[in-house]
Amino acid sequence: MKRSSSEYRSWSLDDWCEIVRSLNVDSLTAWANASRSTYNRAVALGRQREIARRLGWLPRLENGEMEKLTDDEFVLRFRERGVESITDMWRCAQHWCEFLRREERLEGVAERLGFGYVIERHPADLDYYLERCKRIGDIAAWCRLDKTAAEAARKHGLMEELRKFAPQRPNVGYPSKGGPCRxxxxxxxxxxxxxxxxxxxxxxxxxxTFPRGNRRHSESDFYLTEEGAFVEVWSVTLDEESPFWTEYVVRRRFKSEMCRKFNLRLIEIEGALLFRKRPEIYLDHIHDVFSSAGIPLMVRLEGWGALCPEYVEKKRGEGD
Structure with missing residues (x-):
């Protein structure tokens, strides 16, 4: 129904909220897509942000608004963005974090979110980074999992020297009780x-077999001998759009479909979580998946304890 400009201007805040609620939307963007006419009128009247706040939405901050936000309001906005770590805070809203740090409020907001903010100093000391790298046992993985320290090593100009002596994954894979892990x-x-x-x-x-070339056999990452279950640890998610991983995604879908076709028990782990989230979140994911499969893991491991490979330490002066 077409409305006149005077009718829009006559609406109270409650009238606007009632109209927007009827659209079943939960953000300014969704509102604009659902009803361009009412949204544009609200923008023309300068009321869209007022309406969003009344509805409990968190509209984009305008100039000068950030300085007025309380710590609780920052916490609410970070939670809406789904942050789970200090790294997530900086990744999703670096300008907020920089402002909070200047105001000496960043640590307090992080504490309210449930993860303490600890300022860690990384010295220009090669032995310091070697020790951190040895905790993981593979410099390539260390660079991804201990990103702050790895970046500090680069800034100190130590990365080239570090690569000479830091442990690396054995060619056959990480040793385990059931065979090498890739x-x-x-x-x-x-x-x-x-x-x-x-x-x-x-x-x-x-x-x-996988229908490619010589039709070689497909391999699972693990086979649980007593449970009769195959386990796949997917390093790439199904929504990965990079052309580099196209073949991997095809193989992932093929294995899943064939397991369903042959009625094979398949346990699927999203291994990409280890690099996208904290190690603890990935370990919780593994526990949840196995528990859902009827194989509860009663013993838990802490963080890096689950990422403890054996390695052969290189001595300085060897292989230079």
Whole structure:
């Protein structure tokens, strides 16, 4: 129904909210898509942000508004963005974090969100970074998991020297009780299975072949010998759009479909979480998946404890 400009101007805030609620939207963007006419009128009258606040939405901050926000309001906005760590805070709203740091409020907001903010100093000391890298056992993985320290090493000009002596993943993979693991996400699964005395073998062949080239057998990441279950630790999610991972995603879909076709028990772990989130979140994910599959993991491992590979330490002066 077409309305006149005078009718829009006559609406009270409650009238506007009632109209917008009837659209079943929950953000300014959704409102604009659902009813361009009412949204444009609200913008013309300068009322869209007032309406959004009344409805409990968090509209984009305008100039000067950030300085007026309380710590609780910052916490609410960070939670709406789904932050789960200090890194997430900086990634999703760096300008907010910089403002809070200047105001000496960043630590307090982080505490309210449930994760303490600790300023860690990284010295220009090669031994310091070697020790941190050894905790993980693979410099490539360390650069992804301990990003702040790795960036500090680069800034200090130590990365080239660090690569000479830091541990690296063995060519055959990380050693485990059931065989070598080809990636760090797989290693975490292996360590949890070992801690819970669950028998497994790695790189176990499926009873089907992948239709490519010589039709070689497809392999699972793990096979649980007593439970008769295959386990896949996916390093790439299904929504990955990079052309580099196209073949991987195809193989992932193929394995899942073939397991359903042959009625094979398949446990699927999203290994990409290890690099996108904190190690603790990835470990919780593994526990949840196995629990849902009827295989509870009673023994838990803390953070880096699940990422403890064996490695051969290089001595300085060797291989220079």
């Amino acid at each position: 990636s760090l996400p797989e290693l975490a699964v292996a360590r949890l299975l070992e801690a819970n005395d669950i028998g497994f073998v790695t790189q176990f062949q499926y009873p089907f």
